[in-house]
Amino acid sequence: MTELKTAKRCARKMWAGDKASKALGMKVEIRDVGSATASMTVREDMVNGFDVCHGGLLFALADTAFAFACNAYDRKTVAASGNIEFLRPAKLGDQLRAVAAEEHRGRRTGYYKVRIDNQDGELVALFRGRSISGEEQLLGG
Amino acid sequence: MTELKTAKRCARKMWAGDKASKALGMKVEIRDVGSATASMTVREDMVNGFDVCHGGLLFALADTAFAFACNAYDRKTVAASGNIEFLRPAKLGDQLRAVAAEEHRGRRTGYYKVRIDNQDGELVALFRGRSISGEEQLLGG
Amino acid sequence: MTELKTAKRCARKMWAGDKASKALGMKVEIRDVGSATASMTVREDMVNGFDVCHGGLLFALADTAFAFACNAYDRKTVAASGNIEFLRPAKLGDQLRAVAAEEHRGRRTGYYKVRIDNQDGELVALFRGRSISGEEQLLGG
Amino acid sequence: MTELKTAKRCARKMWAGDKASKALGMKVEIRDVGSATASMTVREDMVNGFDVCHGGLLFALADTAFAFACNAYDRKTVAASGNIEFLRPAKLGDQLRAVAAEEHRGRRTGYYKVRIDNQDGELVALFRGRSISGEEQLLGG
Numbered sequence: 001m002t003e004l005k006t007a008k009r010c011a012r013k014m015w016a017g018d019k020a021s022k023a024l025g026m027k028v029e030i031r032d033v034g035s036a037t038a039s040m041t042v043r044e045d046m047v048n049g050f051d052v053c054h055g056g057l058l059f060a061l062a063d064t065a066f067a068f069a070c071n072a073y074d075r076k077t078v079a080a081s082g083n084i085e086f087l088r089p090a091k092l093g094d095q096l097r098a099v100a101a102e103e104h105r106g107r108r109t110g111y112y113k114v115r116i117d118n119q120d121g122e123l124v125a126l127f128r129g130r131s132i133s134g135e136e137q138l139l140g141g
Numbered sequence: 142m143t144e145l146k147t148a149k150r151c152a153r154k155m156w157a158g159d160k161a162s163k164a165l166g167m168k169v170e171i172r173d174v175g176s177a178t179a180s181m182t183v184r185e186d187m188v189n190g191f192d193v194c195h196g197g198l199l200f201a202l203a204d205t206a207f208a209f210a211c212n213a214y215d216r217k218t219v220a221a222s223g224n225i226e227f228l229r230p231a232k233l234g235d236q237l238r239a240v241a242a243e244e245h246r247g248r249r250t251g252y253y254k255v256r257i258d259n260q261d262g263e264l265v266a267l268f269r270g271r272s273i274s275g276e277e278q279l280l281g282g
Numbered sequence: 283m284t285e286l287k288t289a290k291r292c293a294r295k296m297w298a299g300d301k302a303s304k305a306l307g308m309k310v311e312i313r314d315v316g317s318a319t320a321s322m323t324v325r326e327d328m329v330n331g332f333d334v335c336h337g338g339l340l341f342a343l344a345d346t347a348f349a350f351a352c353n354a355y356d357r358k359t360v361a362a363s364g365n366i367e368f369l370r371p372a373k374l375g376d377q378l379r380a381v382a383a384e385e386h387r388g389r390r391t392g393y394y395k396v397r398i399d400n401q402d403g404e405l406v407a408l409f410r411g412r413s414i415s416g417e418e419q420l421l422g423g
Numbered sequence: 424m425t426e427l428k429t430a431k432r433c434a435r436k437m438w439a440g441d442k443a444s445k446a447l448g449m450k451v452e453i454r455d456v457g458s459a460t461a462s463m464t465v466r467e468d469m470v471n472g473f474d475v476c477h478g479g480l481l482f483a484l485a486d487t488a489f490a491f492a493c494n495a496y497d498r499k500t501v502a503a504s505g506n507i508e509f510l511r512p513a514k515l516g517d518q519l520r521a522v523a524a525e526e527h528r529g530r531r532t533g534y535y536k537v538r539i540d541n542q543d544g545e546l547v548a549l550f551r552g553r554s555i556s557g558e559e560q561l562l563g564g
Contacts, residue, residue: 013190020195023186045164048208049154054161055220056204060197067189067196079196083224083506085534085553087527103536104510104546111508111549113526113536123527126534128551130508224365226393226412228386244395245369245405252367252408254385264386267393269410271367296472302480305468327446330490331436336443337502338486342479349471349478361478365506 007033007072010138014071021064024057028068034102036068042094052089053096059084061098062114062127069100070110070131077110077133085126088118095119098127108133148174148213151279155212162205165198169209175243177209183235193230199237200225203255203268206241211251211272218251218274226267229259236260239268249274289315289354292420296353303346306339310350316384318350324376334371335378341366343380344396344409351382352392352413359392359415367408370400377401380409390415430456430495433561437494444487447480451491457525459491465517475512481519482507485537485550488523493533493554500533500556508549511541518542521550531556 011030015021021028021038024046029037040061048054063082070077090096096116103111114127152171156162162169162179165187170178181202189195204223211218231237237257244252255268293312297303303310303320306328311319322343330336345364352359372378378398385393396409434453438444444451444461447469452460463484471477486505493500513519519539526534537550 015190017188017190017192018195019186020189020198044160046161047158048161049156049158050217050219051158054159054201054204055208055223056197056201057161059200059204059223059225060195063195063197063200076191078191078230079227081224081226082196082200083222083551084200085222086220087529087532089219104549106510109510126527128506224410228388228391245408247369250369267386269365299470299472299474300477301467302469302471302477327442329440330443331438331440332499332501333440336441336483336486337490337505338479338483339443341482341486341505341507342477345477345479345482358473360473360512361509363506363508364478364482365504366482367504368502371501 003033006074010071010074011068013138024060026064033072034069036065036100038065038098040096042090042092047092052091055086058090058116058125061096062116065098065100065114066112066129069102069112071138074138075133076136076138077131080130080132083128088122088124090118090124096124144174147215151212151215152209154279165201167205174213175210177206177241179206179239181237183231183233188233193232196227199231199257199266202237202239203257206239206255207253207270210241210243210253212279215279216274217277217279218272221271221273224269229263229265231259231265237265285315288356292353292356293350295420306342308346315354316351318347318382320347320380322378324372324374329374334373337368340372340398340407343378344398347380347382347396348394348411351394353420356420357415358418358420359413362412362414365410370404370406372400372406378406426456429497433494433497434491436561447483449487456495457492459488459523461488461521463519465513465515470515475514478509481513481539481548484519484521485539488521488537489535489552492523492525492535494561497561498556499559499561500554503553503555506551511545511547513541513547519547
């Protein structure tokens with residue numbers, strides 16, 4: 001099985017159980033190993049008291065892209081920490097796209113970056129995530 | 142009006158429009174100026190592919206506590222950045238509590254920390270947020 | 283041996299080899315377990331092209347306080363990451379004091395915060411550090 | 424004057440006053456606008472109690488590369504915050520190279536990343552910096 005095939009199979013496996021990302025209306029796409037794109041439209045139930053997308057849901061979008069990017073290698077990998085810089089508010093109806101890319105992957109620890117852009121190509125947020133991989137496989141027998 | 146009264150009025154105003162925090166089943170409480178507690182129970186639609194609470198929703202809980210803590214002064218204040226360290230997974234049904242406290246508040250920039258604990262008092266996550274305040278008032282005429 | 287005595291012995295052991303902190307003219311003091319104070323005066327050879335203390339040397343001061351705080355338990359502990367927010371420049375001759383305190387200590391990972399103040403009690407920087415402890419003891423036979 | 428010429432002139436101006444980077448034996452090179460390379464050899468007076476390069480001096484190396492990268496536009500720009508992940512210790516005699524690159528530059532705020540490698544091309548640390556630009560010019564009349 002090629003590496004990209006493995007990455008896509010891992011993604012399908014994760015997606016099957018990812019109720020949270022589904023409930024937030026996300027879509028996830030894998031084109032390269034160690035990379036992932038997650039997209040989401042800002043809904044009525046996602047805005048906060050200032051009428052813009054809740055920062056936690058922006059983080060959630062980036063975190064999903066990150067999770068799918070770092071789980072490409074058939075080793076169960078979890079987020080250890082995340083950092084987000086909010087550059088521009090996202091508004092009701094905005095179509096957001098988070099693209100995750102690998103910065104460095106060691107034996108256990110990985111570093112990923114995610115950019116969130118809106119439908120006009122404007123940068124909404126910059127995210128960094130640190131992941132930890134265990135020995136457990138993601139794809140079962 | 143006392144400072145605590147102002148803080149509570151700001152919180153009510155924000156809460157009125159905060160559809161995102163409501164949709165996630167959160168409750169928010171203000172006891173002191175510059176502090177806030179947000180609580181949330183991990184629902185079926187909040188778990189990810191590893192059957193634990195999606196990290197983005199943990200961040201959202203902390204971010205809500207942070208937002209209510211930093212908007213206590215009748216000046217519209219937004220999150221500029223946030224960092225979260227995931228220490229322990231939160232499981233379906235876990236009752237989470239995020240307590241936000243002010244670390245430093247300058248003229249425009251504020252620094253807040255949030256701890257998320259579960260129902261057993263175990264530490265789930267540590268969050269830091271940086272806020273920026275504008276001149277605009279939160280409570281209108 | 284009491285816990286504080288252990289902490290102080292660990293500090294002495296570390297200090298003996300810490301040429302970097304000595305070369306920067308630092309002083310370190312341990313008053314409580316899991317806490318440390320490091321002080322430093324901004325010298326001529328510490329300023330950058332804007333005539334203020336180089337940010338890296340502010341970080342170094344905080345990092346030293348952090349290192350002595352997290353090595354209080356006779357287990358060799360190293361910095362895994364650090365974050366610093368620069369709030370106010372430090373000038374030539376400023377007497378800086380960094381106070382490190384423990385936020386959370388798990389089996390292997392610890393979280394510490396450090397505040398750097400100047401001689402007028404003004405906040406210069408806020409630092410966070412994450413530490414990792416191995417099994418190796420610090421105090422030898 | 425081309426953009427690269429401006430960047431190099433800004434770097435010369437900054438270097439002239441940067442006693443801290445000189446005292447640490449650094450060298451700085453500008454090849455592209457918004458990018459900078461800083462190099463440093465780990466000296467006897469740079470090691471800590473564990474006989475490896477003090478983390479603050481690794482941060483200082485990255486911070487210098489960052490400062491020269493973000494001051495390429497003839498606007499006085501300062502570091503607002505920095506984050507470093509320590510991946511591998513640097514030892515006495517190691518020749519370190521920090522390469523800074525721009526991730527995003529808005530009107531006032533810029534985001535930069537820096538990688539520190541050793542002489543064997545091994546990754547020693549990952550650094551992120553956030554910069555703030557004022558209106559003041561760097562190059563005088």
